Amino acid sequence: MRKPLLAALATLAIAGTGVAPAVAAPQAAAVTVDFAGIVSLSNCSGSVVRFPGSTDTAPALVMTNGHCLETGFPSPGQVITGQSSSRTFGLLNSAGTTVATLRANQVLYSTMTDTDVTIYRTTTTYAAIKSAYGISPLTLSASHPTAGTAIKVVSGYWKTIYSCNIDGFVYRLKEGSWTWKDSVRYTSACNTIGGTSGSPVIDTSTGQVVAVNNTGNEDGASCTVNNPCEVDANGTVTVRKGINYAEETYNIPACFTSANVLNLSAAACTLPKP
Structure with a gap:
């Protein structure tokens, strides 16, 4: 999980406040992504x-x-x-x-x-x-994101924007006692740190949100807190130290009315229910 940590403070001190990691080459049709909202x-x-x-x-x-x-x-x-x-x-x-x-x-x-x-x-x-x-x-986009898409992860806590691409999708992402489905894996340029949890992941071609940033493997450990592991459909476990992840949001809009009232009983709503 990407809540603030002392290690994150140290990382930021070394890297320089407000300086994002390496930026992927912008696409010709990219929209401007900033901190508004x-x-x-x-x-x-x-x-x-x-x-x-x-x-x-x-x-x-x-x-x-x-x-x-x-x-x-x-x-x-x-x-x-x-x-x-x-x-x-x-x-x-x-x-x-x-x-x-x-x-x-x-x-x-x-x-x-x-x-x-x-x-x-x-x-x-x-x-x-x-x-x-x-x-x-x-x-929030109502469509599943696509591998290779250029994205920006915008952190309000650090006032920092990370730029990279969607590297692929993870069948199951396990961290401690929790399991997430069809998670987004970033390319290495999105080196998110503690405090970036909850940042929107924005498709730079549309300006829409396709995921919410949530975790990364910090130490190379397997399936522990702050060290999520990838599990494929056959049960094979893969650990990617230093790689970060987000959870898709395309399935959220179907669970709300136009007045933003939650309706978990809606026919198209697939979010977990109480």
Whole structure:
């Protein structure tokens, strides 16, 4: 998991604050990716997100990791919905400056089973944020990402943007007691560190979110906390020290109405249920 660690602080001190690792060659059709709509949490990163069908007057949502939940890691098999929250988020503009504090009133959904995501409902709307700060939410793609896609991982905690490509997909990613399905594996240039947990993974050709950054193998250990291992359909385990991962988000939009109401009973919704 990519919550802040002393090692991350040391890494940043060596690399230089705000300096991203090696950047992949930009694609001709790439859109501008900056910090607008990104948020900082007390221990993680996140973003203000909408779904393709969300209305402007719907409550604004913030997405981060399940393991960033303020009440602690959800247990394997646990799905949390409708939990009261007053968590705050620092809203960033395109330059990475904090321009507002958003506040949650509910955890709409949180789990570390199959995926690693928390979605908060805030006390304001997309329209109100746009009117006050000129900032639009990021849109979650409803399509499965593609291997080779150029991506950017945008951390509000560190105010750093990592650039790389999707290297491939992992049948099962195991870390400690948790297992995630169809995880995104980055190429090595996205050398994410503690505090980047919950950062949106943005497809640079569309500007849409295709995954949420969540972990990486730090020490080369196998299937332990902070050292996830890859398991293929035949049960073969592969360890990739220094490689980082994210969880896909394309299956989330089908579980929400246009008013951003969670509906886990929707026919197309495949998210784990309580």
